[in-house]
Amino acid sequence: MRILLVEDDRQIAEFILKGLKEAGYAADHSDNGEDGLHLASTEAYDAAIIDIMLPKLDGLALIEELRRQNIDTPLIALSAKRTVADRIKGLQTGCDDYLTKPFSFSELLARIQALMRRASRISEPTRLKVADLSLDLVSREVLRGGEKIEIQPLEFALLEYLMRNAGGVVSKTMIMEHVWNYNFVPQTNVVEVRISKLRDKVDKNFEPKLIHTVRGAGYVIKEMA
Amino acid sequence: MLLKRWRNIWNTLAFRLTFLYAVIFCISTFVALFVVYYLSASIIIASTDRELLSEHHEFASLYKQNGLAAIKTAAMIEASSQGPERTFYRIFSRSGAELATSDTSAWSDLNPARTGFSLLSPKDDVKFHSFKSAEHQYGIRIINARIGPDIVLQIGLSLERNAHFIEAFRKIFSVSMIAVLVFAAVVGWFLSKKALIGVEEVTRTAIQISEGSLDLRVPIKNRGNEIENLAETFNQMLDRIQTLISKMAEMTDNIAHDLKSPLTRMRGIAELTLKSRKFDDDSQALASKVVEDCDRLLQMINTMLDISETEAGAANFDKKKVDIVPVLRAMVELFQPVAEDNAFTILTELPNECYATVDVPSFQRMVANLLDNAFKYTSSGGTVTVVVRNIEPFIQISIQDTGVGISAQDLPQIFQRLFRCDGSRSQPGFGLGLSLALAIAKSHGGNILAKSTPAKGSIFVITLPFLNES
Secondary structure, three states: OEEEEEOOOHHHHHHHHHHHHHOOOEEEEEOOHHHHHHHHHHOOOOEEEEEOOOOOOOHHHHHHHHHHOOOOOOEEEEEOOOOHHHHHHHHHHOOOEEEEOOOOHHHHHHHHHHHHHHHHOOOOOOEEEEOOEEEEOOOOEEEEOOEEEOOOHHHHHHHHHHHHOOOOOEOHHHHHHHHOOOOOOOOOOHHHHHHHHHHHHHOOOOOOOOEEEEOOOEEEEOOOO | OHHHHHHHHHOOHHHHHHHHHHHHHHHHHHHHHHHHHHHHHHHHHHHHHHHHHHHHHHHHHHHHHHOHHHHHHHHHHHHHHHOOOOEEEEEEEOOOOEEEEOOOOOOOOOOOOOOOHHHOOOOOOEEEEEEOOOOOOOOEEEEEEEOOOOEEEEEEEEOHHHHHHHHHHHHHHHHHHHHHHHHHHHHHHHHHHHHHHHHHHHHHHHHHHHOOOOOOOOOOOOOOHHHHHHHHHHHHHHHHHHHHHHHHHHHHHHHHHHHHHHHHHHHHHHHHHHHHOOOOHHHHHHHHHHHHHHHHHHHHHHHHHHHHHHHOOOOOOOOEEEEHHHHHHHHHHHHHHHHHHOOOEEEEEOOOOOEEEEOHHHHHHHHHHHHHHHHHHOOOOOEEEEEEEEEOOEEEEEEEEOOOOOOOOOHHHOOOOOOOOHHHOOOOOOOOHHHHHHHHHHHOOOEEEEEEEOOOEEEEEEEEEOOOOO
16 A cells, blocks of 8 residues: 655654554655655555645645546645635545644544545445444444344444444544534543443443554554454 | 613714704794794884874874864764774873864773873874783774874774784794794704715624624715715725734634644654554653643644634634524434433423524534533533523523532633633633634624523523524
């Protein structure tokens, strides 16, 4: 898997590249818009991370140009701007996701992985599986070790999101945004409480535990080796 | 109530202008009519006097030619032909002895003193005099005139006919004064309204602008220089405000960017340290703390920027007519398990539907901030109640808790940025949630009111403009 990073801040680029490498990805880096465009349009990447404020050619123009050339690499934009309007503008330009600075690397990684999974998926599965936990998207049935688990609609949506991103970390922000459609995280610990309810149903009476907390990042569902 | 209403009306410029216009118009009309009246009255008296004087001349020449007997007869004839009620003739000797008189049965009180006979001094030939008697309330005009060396003729004339004319004049006078008053009020109102239309347009624009649409301008039409100047000055002021606000937005964006890049680096390095698991537990704990503090700092910066932008009307809200009931239901459902965990109840009292014009994400944030607040202070066994009432002229969304409440001295300050009640210092939060909620409510043309009883709980009421059509 090869990822392109277009980011002019040397230190931010450094830690992203380091993180990507540790996660097992090959990464190329360019520190300005023009070089970024050249790389993105000549090389084949599985995903690209593009900063909005770039020297020579700004990020939005870069994305626009790539889409105009029919290059459909999954793109994620990085920006210091955080209003909804900016976000909508970014998404309309043609990027697939949008992340505001400062972001957690896990969140960036989770979003990239989610985008790549989405891009590589040939057909939409009807059943998601992690270890002996399975979730049927059609009958809306959740089974753990063959035993049926009663689950509320909001918990179902949360579990579905975790399982779609199985193995990848999802942050509280991602959960609020993608599962419940809020673009902020309330002070009240609604996500934590919901996760703990879900754990009570899915993990409490079973081994091994599947839902794990990743400190400073979020949650992940996977079978720990 | 009535007094207050009257004061409100009196305070409008349109009413004051109308009032002033009507008063000035009426006073000048009154003065003009009064002058006409006064002049007419004097002209009438003057013509009566001329009539009396010409009669005196006739009698004087008759006396000269034909002597006393002739004028006696003439006086009788004149009096009876003109009517003994209207006029009388008397002839006196110089000493005051009555030599002849016409029929004076309709006249009482004709003694020489009252009729002004004594006013005629030896030097005078003619003396006019007026007085009123019981039968002649409109007055009597009298001429005492010497017609011979030893003979004085006195002619009295009732002023009743003149009085009728004056009376008619007075009636016309008062009727026209009423008409003038009404006319002046109507014209005055019309004129001041017309003059103030420009001002009202400026006001309307100002109201719309205060609701956040800063790119509006007052249309400049041909309405007279003063109003045009006002509109132009107002527009210039708006241009300047808009420039300042866009500069401010640019600056905050820059600050945000400048602060965020180092924060991102710091958080990133700390997070990679945390992930790498190459360091000991103490370093891991330290890294974890750095990540947490970065997140807190970021959240604080972002919320401060959100408040500034919302207050300045610079936030890009996508306001649409939406049914807020399902939005609120979803939020209550989201918060529900937290209430269960803390063993308190969350109750709702929602109508079937309630339409409001809102930007949904910021509406959710406003309500979430109030719910956060209510949840923070409600302990086990308590209740948080969410009620929506859709009654003109407001939509009211109230969120009530049974928490510790807010003291009377803290209550006025709770919406201020970074204000935190003494008791809440230990609780998480930055004291920004309520400020942001209030800024959002205001940018939607609404408000938030807070009431609280210490130790019993608080109620926060969001008001939003009522939508007529549903």
